[in-house]
Amino acid sequence: MNEKFLKELKAKFGIEYHNLALLEEAFTQSSYVNEHPELQLQDYQRIEFLGDAVMELTVSDYLYKKYPNYPEGKLTRLRAAIVCEDSFSAFARECHFDQYILLGRGEEKNGARNRNSLLCDIFESFVGSLYLDQGKAAVTKFVQQVVFPKVEAGAFSYVMxxxxxxxxxxxxxxxxxxxxxxxxxxxxxxxxxxxxxxxxxxxxxxxxxxxxxxxxxxxxxxxxxxxxxxxx
Amino acid sequence: MNEKFLKELKAKFGIEYHNLALLEEAFTQSSYVNEHPELQLQDYQRIEFLGDAVMELTVSDYLYKKYPNYPEGKLTRLRAAIVCEDSFSAFARECHFDQYILLGRGEEKNGARNRNSLLCDIFESFVGSLYLDQGKAAVTKFVQQVVFPKVEAGAFSYVMxxxxxxxxxxxxxxxxxxxxxxxxxxxxxxxxxxxxxxxxxxxxxxxxxxxxxxxxxxxxxxxxxxxxxxxx
The missing domain is CATH 3.30.160.20 (Double Stranded RNA Binding Domain)
Structure with a gap:
């Protein structure tokens, strides 16, 4: 994995992977796998499947405890505004994840690196890989830095x-x-x-x-x- | 909370609550709250909001690890078949949760106690209350008894x-x-x-x-x- 990225993860979020293969898989798009059959890579999709559910719970748990007086409808609307492509792709950009995605040449040409749907996937797969490598508490710590301050600053209150x-x-x-x-x-x-x-x-x-x-x-x-x- | 239910939970699943108020809230429908304003109860909806996400992750985590060779699409189809109203209402009945829901008289008359949508909600809110009371590992232990054996017996393989x-x-x-x-x-x-x-x-x-x-x-x-x- 890119050395600059590993340094950034450590400096910004205090994250150091035990198993770098998980991080690498989380940033590998299928087009890159197809272009390098000799490397026998896996793309990020399985880890993203898991990361999606990890984010859903991490955010739900936070909202449930942070807003003890909100009725369920309000919690659900707020969660939907946080756990969505628009938000996750913005978080991914903010963490510079877009710079480190492993893409095939065709997808690179098509501008995939700046596509919200891909960035959202990568945010989820990063979270999935962190969960697999270090557990739920490490994910909560990361999300506390990247997501929760925005919630508290009212960035999602338009759904109220x-x-x-x-x-x-x-x-x-x-x-x-x-x-x-x-x-x-x-x-x-x-x-x-x-x-x-x-x-x-x-x-x-x-x-x-x-x-x-x-x-x-x-x-x-x-x-x-x-x-x-x-x-x- | 009903003594018979507490005994069943202990005998069948080895579960004993620290905070019984959580379990009580998880089984309280809004119609019961409305009929007993003097009790100042909360209905199950906030806890269900959380339980929904807890189930999603518990099942995702299990499928990810159990089926290392399944591509993401297969995992997603399988998860959707498990995490749904049909399945959750069946699990709720099997655990006899239908017998212990606190319902208002009108809803009782309307047959709510046997309604899949309510039973699904109650299954999620039970899981949410167990998560709040005892954490994720306790939920996994419960789900290992009620859900995973059915997955392994092929009950959801029709989605394959x-x-x-x-x-x-x-x-x-x-x-x-x-x-x-x-x-x-x-x-x-x-x-x-x-x-x-x-x-x-x-x-x-x-x-x-x-x-x-x-x-x-x-x-x-x-x-x-x-x-x-x-x-x-």
């Missing part, structure tokens, strides 16, 4: 369904009609932006923007709730 | 995709046309039954039945493979 919370707040004394209106839409390349306002009893309660209408509505509802509850 | 295996076998020396024909269909209440035969080179290689056409085709392919390989 502020629309439902706003509705529950406004309707605590009876039915109130709440509506969301698109008030602006900008569409620069790859960066669509929607702005939405939320209205009840003819009053604009809040305005929010996002890359989708749904996200913008959530932000608007969150802004409205913060105002109504006096947090903002 | 015999159709693909048959195709690979028949086509090892070149293209062969393989077709599946529905030869019978019975439809008693709640127990639809299909019978299918698999044909190649104008010969019937095998016949199989199942509750869906897909399942029947798999059985037919398995029968054909067993005959061709001289196992039957």
């Amino acid at each position: 369904d502020h629309k439902t919370n706003l509705q529950e707040y406004l309707q605590k004394d009876g039915e109130v009609e709440i509506s969301y209106h698109l008030v602006a839409e900008a569409m620069p390349t790859n960066n669509q932006q929607f702005t939405v306002e939320v209205v009840a009893k003819s009053k604009v309660l809040g305005t929010g923007s996002g890359h989708t209408k749904k996200a913008a509505e959530q932000v608007a509802a969150e802004v409205a709730l913060d105002r109504l509850l006096g947090h903002a | 995709d015999h159709k693909t295996n048959l195709q690979e076998y028949l086509q090892k020396d070149g293209e062969v046309e393989i077709s599946y024909h529905l030869v019978a269909e019975a439809m008693p209440t709640n127990n639809q039954q299909f019978t299918v035969e698999v044909v190649a080179k104008s010969k019937v290689l095998g016949t199989g039945s199942g509750h869906t056409k897909k399942a029947a085709e798999q059985v037919a392919a398995e029968v054909a493979l067993d005959r061709l390989l001289g196992h039957a």
